[in-house]
Amino acid sequence: xxxxxxxxxxxxxxxxxxxxxxxxxxxxxxxxxxxxxxxxxxxxxxxxxxxxxxxxxxxxxxxxxxxxxxxxxxxxxxxxxxxxxxxxxxxxxxxxxxxxxxxxxxxxxxxxxxxxxxxxxxxxxxxxxxxxxxxx
DNA sequence: GCCAACGTTGGC
DNA sequence: GCCAACGTTGGC
Numbered sequence: 001x002x003x004x005x006x007x008x009x010x011x012x013x014x015x016x017x018x019x020x021x022x023x024x025x026x027x028x029x030x031x032x033x034x035x036x037x038x039x040x041x042x043x044x045x046x047x048x049x050x051x052x053x054x055x056x057x058x059x060x061x062x063x064x065x066x067x068x069x070x071x072x073x074x075x076x077x078x079x080x081x082x083x084x085x086x087x088x089x090x091x092x093x094x095x096x097x098x099x100x101x102x103x104x105x106x107x108x109x110x111x112x113x114x115x116x117x118x119x120x121x122x123x124x125x126x127x128x129x130x131x132x133x134x135x136x
Numbered sequence: 137g138c139c140a141a142c143g144t145t146g147g148c
Numbered sequence: 149g150c151c152a153a154c155g156t157t158g159g160c
Contacts (some may be wrong), residue, residue, distance in 0.1 A: 009158085031143075052158060096159080115142060115157050137160105144155080 002128040004037065004047035005110065006062070006084070006116040015049055015059045018086050023065055027073055027081040034118035038080050039068045047084065048121070048129060050110065058129060059095040062086060090133035102127045 018024060029035050045064040051057055066083035099105045105128060108121035
């Protein structure tokens with residue numbers, strides 16, 4: 001089981017859209033590093049859902065529902081998509097400002113490489129984020 | 137809206 | 149294969 005972080009601009013596709021759709025195709029990846037991460041995802045893996053630009057916070061988690069397949073929106077065989085499935089909305093979102101203040105999360109791709117839209121996270125990072133976001 | 141960081145493209 | 153120019157992303 002691996003853990004990931006997916007970034008989405010809520011003006012394009014937000015958590016609210018996902019709550020309506022339940023399952024969605026994660027398309028539009030046009031970056032090799034992000035693409036390579038997509039191809040490593042396995043069904044059932046967990047991904048945190050981050051809102052970029054507006055909110056700049058982690059709002060919930062999704063599960064990988066279908067592993068990488070050819071992006072139907074292009075003939076170009078280099079690009080892939082995955083399907084994700086709504087899993088759990090967090091009780092409290094975690095903002096980028098809070099992440100930057102958390103010693104355990106300093107190596108998160110979000111902090112180190114802000115432009116990458118699909119990135120792996122470690123189990124330790126996942127556990128830390130999950131526990132902060134689901135505290136009573 | 138600005139700007140830093142980074143990716144891509146194309147000339148040589 | 150290098151590098152300048154340009155485009156895009158995303159935080160602020």
